[in-house]
Amino acid sequence: xxxxxxxEPGLGRTLGLPLLALAGTIxxxxxLALLAGGAPFSxxxxxxxxxxxxxxxxxxxxxxxxPLIFTGLAVAVAFRAKLWxxxxxxxxxxxxxxxxxxxxxALAWPAATLLPTLxxxxxxxxxxxLLVPTFLKTRLGVDEVVTTLxxxxxxxxxxxxxxxxxxxxxxxxxxxxxxRLITEARLPRLIDGLRLHWGFGLALLSAALVWVIQTRTTLxxxxxxxxxxxxxxxxxxxxxxxxxxxTAALSGGLAALAGFSEVAGLKGSLTLDLSPGFGYTGIIxxxxxLLHPLGVVVAALFVAGIFVGADSMSRAAGVPTxxxxxxxxxxxxxxxxxxxxxxxxIRRD
Amino acid sequence: xxxxxxxxxxxxxxxxxxxxSPLIFAALGELICERAGVLNLGIEGIMVVGAFAGWMxxxxxxxxxxxxxxxxxxxMAFGLLHGVxxxxxxxxxxxxxxxxxxxxxxxxxxxxxxxLPEVTSPPKIAAFQPFEIPILSDIPLVGxxxxxxxxxxxxxxxxxxxxxxxxxRTPLGLAIRAAGENPSAVAAQGxxxxxxxxxxxxxxxxxxxxxxxxxxxxxFNSFFFEMVNGRGWxxxxxxxxxxxxxxxxxxxxxxxAAFDAxxxxxxxxxxxxxxxxxxxxxxxxxxxxxALVVMARRAQVPAALMVPFNKGSx
Numbered sequence: 119x120x121x122x123x124x125x126e127p128g129l130g131r132t133l134g135l136p137l138l139a140l141a142g143t144i145x146x147x148x149x150l151a152l153l154a155g156g157a158p159f160s161x162x163x164x165x166x167x168x169x170x171x172x173x174x175x176x177x178x179x180x181x182x183x184x185p186l187i188f189t190g191l192a193v194a195v196a197f198r199a200k201l202w203x204x205x206x207x208x209x210x211x212x213x214x215x216x217x218x219x220x221x222x223x224a225l226a227w228p229a230a231t232l233l234p235t236l237x238x239x240x241x242x243x244x245x246x247x248l249l250v251p252t253f254l255k256t257r258l259g260v261d262e263v264v265t266t267l268x269x270x271x272x273x274x275x276x277x278x279x280x281x282x283x284x285x286x287x288x289x290x291x292x293x294x295x296x297x298r299l300i301t302e303a304r305l306p307r308l309i310d311g312l313r314l315h316w317g318f319g320l321a322l323l324s325a326a327l328v329w330v331i332q333t334r335t336t337l338x339x340x341x342x343x344x345x346x347x348x349x350x351x352x353x354x355x356x357x358x359x360x361x362x363x364x365t366a367a368l369s370g371g372l373a374a375l376a377g378f379s380e381v382a383g384l385k386g387s388l389t390l391d392l393s394p395g396f397g398y399t400g401i402i403x404x405x406x407x408l409l410h411p412l413g414v415v416v417a418a419l420f421v422a423g424i425f426v427g428a429d430s431m432s433r434a435a436g437v438p439t440x441x442x443x444x445x446x447x448x449x450x451x452x453x454x455x456x457x458x459x460x461x462x463x464i465r466r467d
Numbered sequence: 468x469x470x471x472x473x474x475x476x477x478x479x480x481x482x483x484x485x486x487x488s489p490l491i492f493a494a495l496g497e498l499i500c501e502r503a504g505v506l507n508l509g510i511e512g513i514m515v516v517g518a519f520a521g522w523m524x525x526x527x528x529x530x531x532x533x534x535x536x537x538x539x540x541x542x543m544a545f546g547l548l549h550g551v552x553x554x555x556x557x558x559x560x561x562x563x564x565x566x567x568x569x570x571x572x573x574x575x576x577x578x579x580x581x582x583l584p585e586v587t588s589p590p591k592i593a594a595f596q597p598f599e600i601p602i603l604s605d606i607p608l609v610g611x612x613x614x615x616x617x618x619x620x621x622x623x624x625x626x627x628x629x630x631x632x633x634x635x636r637t638p639l640g641l642a643i644r645a646a647g648e649n650p651s652a653v654a655a656q657g658x659x660x661x662x663x664x665x666x667x668x669x670x671x672x673x674x675x676x677x678x679x680x681x682x683x684x685x686x687f688n689s690f691f692f693e694m695v696n697g698r699g700w701x702x703x704x705x706x707x708x709x710x711x712x713x714x715x716x717x718x719x720x721x722x723x724a725a726f727d728a729x730x731x732x733x734x735x736x737x738x739x740x741x742x743x744x745x746x747x748x749x750x751x752x753x754x755x756x757x758a759l760v761v762m763a764r765r766a767q768v769p770a771a772l773m774v775p776f777n778k779g780s781x
Contacts, residue, residue: 121557154580259763263703264755264756267703268701272756279743279746401561443573444574447566448570450562451552451570454559454566
């Protein structure tokens with residue numbers, strides 16, 4: 119078999135195939151729920167109900183989507199320039215560490231100056247975190263997939279050390295947990311009385327900003343050219359190394375904002391389970407969004423919905439929570455396949 | 468001088484060889500995939516599947532070698548999925564690999580929960596026992612370290628020259644390497660690039676799963692979550708460290724394992740009392756990164772690694 123590009127895919131193909139992929143995911147999840155002793159047809163209903171069935175559920179989904187928008191954007195901008203950043207998890211944690219170091223009393227400023235400072239410091243730390251592997255790649259030819267991946271483990275151990283040592287909360291009853299942020303360092307609620315915080319607004323703003331950078335600026339054009347064909351871009355006079363460095367700074371910074379937003383908006387302090395793999399899930403989000411910054415918002419909401427919905431479904435139906443992860447993996451694999459088939463058709467030789 | 472004492476003890480080297488064994492299986496598997504041109508980031512998940520399938524089979528009464536076979540076949544099934552999605556369909560190898568890891572890991576945990584709903588601590592199995600090779604195991608230091616291991620360790624070491632031989636000295640090996648270096652030339656010979664690549668990923672994934680099975684069937688005698696714990700990712704680094712050559716990859720695995728065995732022991736010495744344990748746990752990862760930096764200049768990356776091949780287009 120071989121693949122043949124389709125010049126003008128019809129609307130049926132572009133919409134139908136992804137919907138088919140979603141349907142396939144739901145069928146598989148239902149079968150697994152049936153095998154685990156749940157009622158298959160109620161699964162979808164329970165997931166939707168758990169994700170958006172009440173005001174509380176919907177806000178929980180938005181909250182869960184917030185870090186995923188940041189990490190999804192981080193992965194999307196890097197992958198678009200073919201910089202394979204698998205280290206959003208590490209960048210998220212350094213962002214969180216910086217937020218805690220500066221936000222627990224080291225800087226006693228009013229919120230109006232403290233919050234932007236914390237965000238910028240987190241961005242800087244996350245950028246450095248990805249600049250090191252990028253530098254190793256451009257200067258020494260070290261594969262960034264492996265280095266960014268390995269650094270995730272290093273950083274998590276470093277955070278574990280910090281939380282048992284220098285950053286440990288003396289009032290924490292012995293738990294490996296940092297002190298709480300001062301009130302000025304907390305992101306305010308988006309709506310009074312509800313858990314949704316300004317991190318979500320910042321995430322939407324970031325998506326819009328990345329979209330503007332990618333479509334309206336020279337850097338965006340250079341990033342795209344670098345991603346399409348690095349040699350051709352270099353030949354055309356694009357400073358490929360500088361573009362990769364800027365991309366790395368942007369990507370690492372965005373991932374670090376996820377850490378800032380989770381600590382300052384939601385948790386108020388740093389623990390070792392701040393991120394249940396938001397960095398890795400960001401890869402799924404970015405791919406489902408076809409690396410499009412605005413698509414990232416939609417994909418993050420979808421993925422967050424599956425997590426929140428499947429959580430509540432597994433409680434209600436008494437089936438294992440891992441079904442959420444299986445759904446995500448299936449959705450990811452079927453979706454990339456569906457997306458490919460919207461652009462190519464299979465020809466038998 | 469405590470460290471010197473450790474380095475001269477037979478039990479230390481025996482542990483290093485034991486820790487290296489699963490890495491050898493999985494890194495050889497990854498090496499075969501990459502030599503054919505496919506990066507397999509499903510390795511971490513495939514090792515989890517192998518660890519569980521081997522353990523579960525023995526628990527169900529299938530016998531030890533039956534368990535190894537089941538583990539290998541389950542790994543091959545996920546390899547086939549990876550191969551079909553990345554080779555003929557040409558989907559991103561990074562994304563599919565991470566997807567396979569997530570799918571394989573979560574499916575394993577799901578099956579574990581459904582198959583053993585009431586179990587709180589996973590039961591132990593009668594695992595592979597050390598087999599002392601007559602005469603050779605009497606050699607001081609080396610004998611204990613190398614020749615008093617379980618059969619799976621011997622198998623891992625035997626596979627290294629075998630894989631090297633097949634890759635460099637047989638027509639099949641030549642074709643596999645060519646699929647990763649210059650697929651157009653392979654197609655011009657009338658051979659199927661897709662067939663070679665999918666085959667390599669399937670066989671390689673089978674080896675990764677046996678590497679996972681080593682953990683449950685030769686090391687811990689039981690299955691628990693997080694037991695693979697990043698070993699798959701380390702194997703990807705080991706392949707780069709070994710410049711895509713089986714012998715050097717073996718060397719890398721032993722070095723890494725020796726370092727890992729050393730850090731566990733140093734933690735118990737006076738030095739360990741002063742240095743936080745996280746530093747020791749970090750060391751193997753930092754060492755891997757350092758090794759990659761040192762080796763990067765000399766590494767011979769397969770030219771068509773991660774490049775999809777489509778007959779229609781040139």
